[in-house]
Amino acid sequence: MRVLVFSHGHPTFSKGGGEYAAYYLYKGIDETPENEAWFVARGEEKLLHLGTPIASLNKKEYLISGNADIPHLTTWLALDDESDYAEMLRTVRPDVIHFHHYVHLGLELIRAAKRICPNARIILTLHEYIAICMNSGQMVKTDGRLCHQASPRECAQCFPDRTPETFFLRERYIKSFFDIVDEFVSPSEFLRDRYIAWGIPANRISVIENGLPRAKRLPARPIKTGEVRGRFAYFGQINPFKGVDVVLEAFAQLPTRMKRQVSLDIFGSGLQNQPVEYQKKFAALLEENKGHIRYHGAYEPHEMGRIMAEVDWVLMGSVWWENSPLVIQEAYAHGRPVICPDIGGMAEKVRNGISGLHYRARDHIALASVVEKAVLEDGLYDRLIDGIPSASTIEDCVNAHLRLYNNVDLAA
The missing domain is CATH 3.40.50.2000 (Glycogen Phosphorylase B;)
Structure with missing residues (x-):
């Protein structure tokens, strides 16, 4: 199986948990004998080659330009059949295209990927709540209070310069791309429940914990007589x-x-x-x-x-x-x-x-x-x-994702 993983950042340049989770998944899949993987991460303009939106870091890792902000999630990249993006997809010929986010990259990459590789399974990992919430995807109101359930009317209270209709249209726009996705992945039950309440069918969201490199569990720190665990x-x-x-x-x-x-x-x-x-x-x-x-x-x-x-x-x-x-x-x-x-x-x-x-x-x-x-x-x-429970390893995460990839029904 050939798997192409997209990420909103490369951990070499952007050291967030989501970036590492996507990169570990790519590396883990590529190390299995029956599968091959590639990694495409959004990079800032200064990291790219002059005159092209895609730069190669090595044989299987690429940086791609992107500036899709949270309010719009819209890319300016060329995505037609003659674009660098299309050429990259045709070169890799993936069986699975896994978007490990869409912020910065742009939602349009999902539809273009399905058009260019119609037989590829499209997977999307959901991280925070950017599709639901325009306030940095945190579901925190602009006055600082926690938001328990979003709606166009509630969102307009946070952004009084925008109408409820604006947020209704934003939701419909995002869902038009999510409808193309074959399967969603959530790393927690909590986030899964939030997206089900927002409108994604429950049978299309699987919970898979992100994986970490194996680590040796450490003994408790030695303490001196009279010292506390402080x-x-x-x-x-x-x-x-x-x-x-x-x-x-x-x-x-x-x-x-x-x-x-x-x-x-x-x-x-x-x-x-x-x-x-x-x-x-x-x-x-x-x-x-x-x-x-x-x-x-x-x-x-x-x-x-x-x-x-x-x-x-x-x-x-x-x-x-x-x-x-x-x-x-x-x-x-x-x-x-x-x-x-x-x-x-x-x-x-x-x-x-x-x-x-x-x-x-x-x-x-x-x-x-x-x-x-x-x-x-x-x-x-x-x-x-x-x-303390065992931590999910890269191997655990990879095996769960490979099972998901193989079980996705493209006709769903």
Whole structure:
């Protein structure tokens, strides 16, 4: 089987969880003896060759131009039968074309792929809620409140310069492309349910967890006599949606006696791309708590094992309905319990009191209370360690996708 995987970014240049998930799937399929895979990722103009929208990184990996923003999801790429896009598809001759996103790439690539390769199965992995929500696909209202169910009228309240009819037409436009897709993949039941409520038939969405490279589960960090399990760490992007400020505020709220027992290490990138006010808030919180909070900046996936060995807990602060955060799988793979908000795919993946702890989303006071519980409750850490499930590997993910590819009914 010949599989072509599209991604909204290449992890060499864009280090997000979705990019890694798509890349791991491509590499895993290509390493199976019966199958062959190619990878096409959206790249910024400065990464491409002058005069062509497609650049080759190596024999099986390509970058493609794209600027399809969230409001419109429309590409400016030429997609006719003489285009570079069409030539690439004819050269690869895929049996399966798997879009591991459509943002930046553009929805039109889906219809063009079906026209150029009519016998190919079209698969689409859904990540966040961009098709449903125009506010960065987060299903968070523009005034900051969580959105529980979108509708054209509700969306127009967030964007008063647009009418409900505009959002109705946006939905119909997106669904006209989704109708071409043979099968959808969701990495969580929560996200699947949201898209079913939006209108995708339940029998067309399969849940397949993203896969990670195999990792050795680490023993618990050795502690000295009288020391507590007080080393916490945050991993991921630094931006308002990830709620790093919630985590910082929680640690600032801790009693002085507790601050002497705990530390927080922040590993992540993207701070320089955030609004100036957010950067100032982040810097101020760091300065106020420099005795027990440290900011390390970006990290590479191969460093994760070494870093995890030095921490006890992995913390999340996300203020939106995360789908299937890679950091949860990374924590599980290395044997570390997770403390996360009680919403979305996070609450689904982390079982409260079994493999981690929940706190009330967006509430730094609640998080501070859970941090104290994690440190002070006798036997809790060991119980949670015992409850950590196995992490989905690349092999697990690949096998599940290959079964899906083979079972897709093109006439559906």
